[in-house]
Amino acid sequence: MLQLQVIREEKAKVIDALKKRNIDAESMLNGVLLLDEKRRAVQTRLDNVLAESNKLSKEIGMLYKSGKAQEANALKEKTATLKDESKQLGDDLTNTAEELQSLLYQIPNIPNNLVPAGSSEEDNEEVFKEGDIPELVENALPHWELAKKYDIIDFELGVKIAGAGFPVYKGKGARLQRALISYFLDKNTAAGYTEMQVPHLVNEASGFGTGQLPDKEGQMYHVTADDLYLIPTAEVPVTNILRDTILQESDFPVKYTGYTPCFRREAGSYGAHVRGLNRLHQFDKVEIVRVEHPSKSYEALDGMVEHVKNILRELELPYRILRLCGGDLGFTAALTYDFEVFSTAQDRWLEISSVSNFETYQANRLKLRYKDENGKSQLAHTLNGSSLALPRVLAGILENNQTNNGIKIPKVLIPYCGFDTID
């Protein structure tokens, strides 16, 4: 959520920046400012009424103590109107504040200067590319065929147990999954991230904190009986560790990593692009989360990008990095780099990581602050990234490493797997 102060003081700049998202925010921001003004006016009136009635109450107390009951009773009558007034003003205040809040929830984050203009993923800017695209054997197979051929992933079995998009990993497939998780966590902890095991269901407040609610309510599985949500990403529980927290500057940088399954309803997705592991309702992901001093957050973002690069290099996967354009940028992000692995057998790029700086947008909702050198509370910056999402990494490994003698396991994973070939 944007800070009111920023909208108040730099409205023109905000409108201009949001144009990159192809949004004309002018009327929305005017609405916010109007409500904000109203809120403060009502608050001031309410405060005055309360001050008056506080004063009277004290006088009444004194009068009773000194035995002047009659005078006290006379004063009591005066408080009746004040009470009515404060009740009305209080209701007005609540309504205005709620209206203001819900309007603020509808305004996305301000894109960073680096974000290119654009309306769709076509306009994303390729900023880096590395790794050789392998020459595959003739009649190379996409991963869903390989999965069947080597009996390592069973999609039909998942359908039977749960439904489409819930694969069952078997044998070496399951072991490879576990290997990837351990490998990713080891890389992240070696880079100074503290490993966290967090709940896979979260409450409403956590959903609001990181911005999944109210915006993407339909994308999460909702356990209505207990009003909990299955997490769509570890970002939600891990970042919410620090909700309602005031850090010291010396606490920076905060670096967490966690492995969790992720659950997404993916309502509205269909077609060839959701085949196999490309888009699932349940998948595994290892996430990195950072909380930073505002002056350091972009340095941190670059560091996270380097970190993910390193991992992909070790996995020997060809990949590229995109800077997302305004039209493709997530609602809460200020700047996002997407990592994509090239799947040779599918002849397309697969998104495997998304690394973002949210600046103060999440922190404002989370009330995640720090004390600056003057002892004043300031909003921190939050960042997160996948390091990494498993299914498409797995797809990339299976497809790019297929040979006539089976699928070669990348060297770094062999110690984790205990085998070097799937055949």
Place this chain on the structure above:
RNA sequence: GGAGGAAUGGCAGAGUGGUCGAAUGCGGCAGUCUUGAAAACUGUUGAGGGUCACACCUCCGGGGGUUCGAAUCCCUCUUCCUCCGCCA
């Protein structure tokens, strides 16, 4: 799931209707002393709204109520503790 108890500032812990945003201790910060540190002493130290700055207002787990007045009384929800039941 059943019965009982509890929830107060970073932590511990007083406060059972008025002058309580809240004693006291610990911790934190600043200072005195010291070559330096420790100890001791002195001061300071919750969050938010509001204001140029003050004033002022709100917050004692959340919500609602009683009252002129609520941390304190009532209702409700949540969480924690103890006991019982069930159980990976």
